[in-house]
Amino acid sequence: MGTITIKDVAKLCGVGVSTVSRAINNHPDINEETKTKIMKVIKENNYIPNNSARNLKRSNSKMIAVLIKGISNPFFSKMIKVIEEETQERKYSFLLHRVEEREDEIDIALELVKEKKLRGIIFLGGYFTHSEEKLSQLDIPYVLCTVGITGKWSKELCSFVAVDDFKESYKIVDYLCKIGHKRIAIITTSLDDTSIGLIRYKGYLQALRDNNIEPDMKLVRSMKDDIETFTMDNGYVVMKELLESGEDFTAVFAISDSIAIGASKAILNAGKSVPEDYSVAGFDGLDIASYYNPAITTIRQPVDEIAKAAVTILFDVIKKKADHQMCVFPGELIIGQSTKLI
Amino acid sequence: MGTITIKDVAKLCGVGVSTVSRAINNHPDINEETKTKIMKVIKENNYIPNNSARNLKRSNSKMIAVLIKGISNPFFSKMIKVIEEETQERKYSFLLHRVEEREDEIDIALELVKEKKLRGIIFLGGYFTHSEEKLSQLDIPYVLCTVGITGKWSKELCSFVAVDDFKESYKIVDYLCKIGHKRIAIITTSLDDTSIGLIRYKGYLQALRDNNIEPDMKLVRSMKDDIETFTMDNGYVVMKELLESGEDFTAVFAISDSIAIGASKAILNAGKSVPEDYSVAGFDGLDIASYYNPAITTIRQPVDEIAKAAVTILFDVIKKKADHQMCVFPGELIIGQSTKLI
Numbered sequence: 001m002g003t004i005t006i007k008d009v010a011k012l013c014g015v016g017v018s019t020v021s022r023a024i025n026n027h028p029d030i031n032e033e034t035k036t037k038i039m040k041v042i043k044e045n046n047y048i049p050n051n052s053a054r055n056l057k058r059s060n061s062k063m064i065a066v067l068i069k070g071i072s073n074p075f076f077s078k079m080i081k082v083i084e085e086e087t088q089e090r091k092y093s094f095l096l097h098r099v100e101e102r103e104d105e106i107d108i109a110l111e112l113v114k115e116k117k118l119r120g121i122i123f124l125g126g127y128f129t130h131s132e133e134k135l136s137q138l139d140i141p142y143v144l145c146t147v148g149i150t151g152k153w154s155k156e157l158c159s160f161v162a163v164d165d166f167k168e169s170y171k172i173v174d175y176l177c178k179i180g181h182k183r184i185a186i187i188t189t190s191l192d193d194t195s196i197g198l199i200r201y202k203g204y205l206q207a208l209r210d211n212n213i214e215p216d217m218k219l220v221r222s223m224k225d226d227i228e229t230f231t232m233d234n235g236y237v238v239m240k241e242l243l244e245s246g247e248d249f250t251a252v253f254a255i256s257d258s259i260a261i262g263a264s265k266a267i268l269n270a271g272k273s274v275p276e277d278y279s280v281a282g283f284d285g286l287d288i289a290s291y292y293n294p295a296i297t298t299i300r301q302p303v304d305e306i307a308k309a310a311v312t313i314l315f316d317v318i319k320k321k322a323d324h325q326m327c328v329f330p331g332e333l334i335i336g337q338s339t340k341l342i
Numbered sequence: 343m344g345t346i347t348i349k350d351v352a353k354l355c356g357v358g359v360s361t362v363s364r365a366i367n368n369h370p371d372i373n374e375e376t377k378t379k380i381m382k383v384i385k386e387n388n389y390i391p392n393n394s395a396r397n398l399k400r401s402n403s404k405m406i407a408v409l410i411k412g413i414s415n416p417f418f419s420k421m422i423k424v425i426e427e428e429t430q431e432r433k434y435s436f437l438l439h440r441v442e443e444r445e446d447e448i449d450i451a452l453e454l455v456k457e458k459k460l461r462g463i464i465f466l467g468g469y470f471t472h473s474e475e476k477l478s479q480l481d482i483p484y485v486l487c488t489v490g491i492t493g494k495w496s497k498e499l500c501s502f503v504a505v506d507d508f509k510e511s512y513k514i515v516d517y518l519c520k521i522g523h524k525r526i527a528i529i530t531t532s533l534d535d536t537s538i539g540l541i542r543y544k545g546y547l548q549a550l551r552d553n554n555i556e557p558d559m560k561l562v563r564s565m566k567d568d569i570e571t572f573t574m575d576n577g578y579v580v581m582k583e584l585l586e587s588g589e590d591f592t593a594v595f596a597i598s599d600s601i602a603i604g605a606s607k608a609i610l611n612a613g614k615s616v617p618e619d620y621s622v623a624g625f626d627g628l629d630i631a632s633y634y635n636p637a638i639t640t641i642r643q644p645v646d647e648i649a650k651a652a653v654t655i656l657f658d659v660i661k662k663k664a665d666h667q668m669c670v671f672p673g674e675l676i677i678g679q680s681t682k683l684i
Contacts, residue, residue, distance in 0.1 A: 006444065016567040018532055021444030030534060071426065077419040084413065084440045093458070096438045098426045102348065102363035116435070190360055192372065225358040232633045265633045291574045291607045293635045 004047045012041050065095040065118050067105050069126030073230050075284045076124055082307035090315055106130055109138055120314045123147050127195035141317040145310040148196035159313045159324040161306055165196055168299045168331035169203025172281050173253050175333060177211035180342040181251040185219040187238050188255045200255045218247050235262025243270050250342055257282035257289040260296050279339035295336030302329050346389045354383050407437040407460050409447050411468030415572050417626045418466055424649035432657055448472055451480055462656045465489050469537040483659040487652040490538035501655045501666040503648055507538055510641045510673035511545025514623050515595050517675060519553035522684040523593040527561040529580050530597045542597045560589050577604025585612050592684055599624035599631040602638050621681035637678030644671050
């Protein structure tokens with residue numbers, strides 16, 4: 001007989017999962033008769049609550065760290081959730097450490113390794129421009145997860161998990177071209193940036209050129225330095241400025257969904273419509289992109305798969321089951337209601 | 343002379359903050375001349391980068407834990423960010439541990455305390471129904487932060503930081519009544535729940551009664567057991583069902599902004615309009631509530647202040663500077679475009 005789950009118990013008792021949960025946790029607001037019945041079924045079927053307190057008892061103070069650049073980005077919230085689940089499942093704890101935009105993550109990692117008994121590290125977000133020499137100081141396993149890479153170093157040093165930002169960015173801008181847009185603005189990082197923003201910007205340029213559209217630098221807009229980057233606030237301010245500049249354009253590609261939502265709101269607040277007046281496209285595939293009004297056309301990054309792969313690879317390396325890996329996931333173009341044929 | 347910040351350096355050099363950051367971090371893509379100028383200004387003004395690697399060096403393996411129920415709730419993402427910042431500022435590390443809906447957070451906390459050198463705990467979300475006897479087993483300082491409380495215990499055991507969920511819920515439903523709504527639905531937790539949902543539901547009932555409106559149980563809708571609670575997905579499904587039931591109503595109060603956005607999308611997808619056909623109100627005051635189209639009327643919880651207070655109180659207790667405190671913050675009614683006078 002297979003393992004019985006809380007859902008099975010609920011089904012056997014003819015109640016909801018939350019009722020079973022209340023019975024297990026001794027909540028006051030549950031009918032005594034129902035509770036007795038549930039506890040009987042639990043006992044008869046040897047149901048063992050998936051209780052992480054029990055898991056902890058079996059653990060041996062094992063810990064990894066997640067160093068994150070861009071902790072406010074909702075894209076990372078989901079990723080942290082999955083990493084947390086996957087780590088807990090392996091009976092490890094996980095230390096979350098925010099890295100400021102201007103901080104050196106390797107220095108921070110080296111200090112953390114020194115003072116905590118870390119078994120591995122996942123770097124989330126940001127971009128790596130470090131030298132191979134510097135990287136090799138970090139002598140525990142680590143994985144770069146959705147980190148922009150511009151440095152060149154040996155593949156044996158660490159693992160890498162992400163989508164191909166150039167290709168995915170190309171894909172969505174090419175789509176805008178194919179539905180007739182010729183004046184396509186972009187909201188990206190500053191142009192002397194070396195991060196993921198630069199890679200997505202290059203994808204935009206290539207897609208325009210391959211569609212015989214000459215890029216117009218007046219339509220290339222950078223996020224503001226003095227507002228947190230990759231936020232709705234930043235997208236709003238940049239789009240408001242673009243609208244007020246009077247530049248002629250029919251579509252905008254924002255390099256994240258949060259920016260795209262901020263940009264959409266700026267268009268709506270200016271009394272214009274999305275997509276009738278301007279088409280808007282984002283990147284990430286956040287839940288909110290599909291719930292927005294109108295739903296935002298975007299590139300869905302397989303965040304669950306990416307986060308799971310990061311943890312799996314890290315633990316494979318920790319347990320010496322495998323070497324470091326480069327793992328590139330395909331993104332998916334999701335066509336919402338925020339873009340239209342012209 | 344006061345401390346010089348990165349912004350001051352940027353101003354002195356006539357460049358952006360991110361350019362200064364690139365100079366400090368040895369990024370390749372920066373003009374050499376600019377970099378030399380920046381490094382000169384930094385040296386002349388004794389600017390010290392706010393580098394958490396330096397902070398770490400001074401620390402002494404101090405660690406607190408945050409135990410969170412409802413890790414997917416975007417309301418908590420912002421709170422985790424602030425807690426992380428405040429903790430890092432105090433040169434402590436912070437362990438993030440997710441607690442499943444059906445798990446007992448005290449058991450988990452007891453295990454964590456045993457195996458890690460924890461100095462304190464912040465419990466985030468969920469609800470406490472534990473007995474005083476059980477709570478007193480946990481003999482390190484802890485703070486309940488936006489946790490629903492139904493148990494009764496001595497105030498010396500722990501601190502508590504949150505808004506008054508009854509009062510704030512009353513406030514927004516009273517507003518709906520005052521702008522003429524009489525058939526007001528609610529999307530809440532299941533009615534045998536003892537959590538924050540129950541408290542907000544009670545506020546709803548009281549507001550209706552004080553406005554001489556008889557509550558109609560057909561308009562009281564519970565989130566689905568089999569979908570993650572407090573999500574857009576759950577709000578969408580519940581609202582779709584309510585619309586299809588043909589019940590007569592003109593407004594809905596969703597007990598979180600995410601639920602309210604899901605509900606709005608269900609209304610829009612049914613070919614109806616918000617607020618022309620149905621007014622929608624939420625709770626939390628997430629950024630997305632104001633960026634949604636239409637902007638969602640909501641109760642803004644002062645998430646920054648709540649999170650900062652939780653950390654301040656915890657460290658005051660750890661350092662024996664103060665006793666445990668009950669700290670209730672006022673929420674703010676934010677009137678968006680999702681509700682209208684009828």
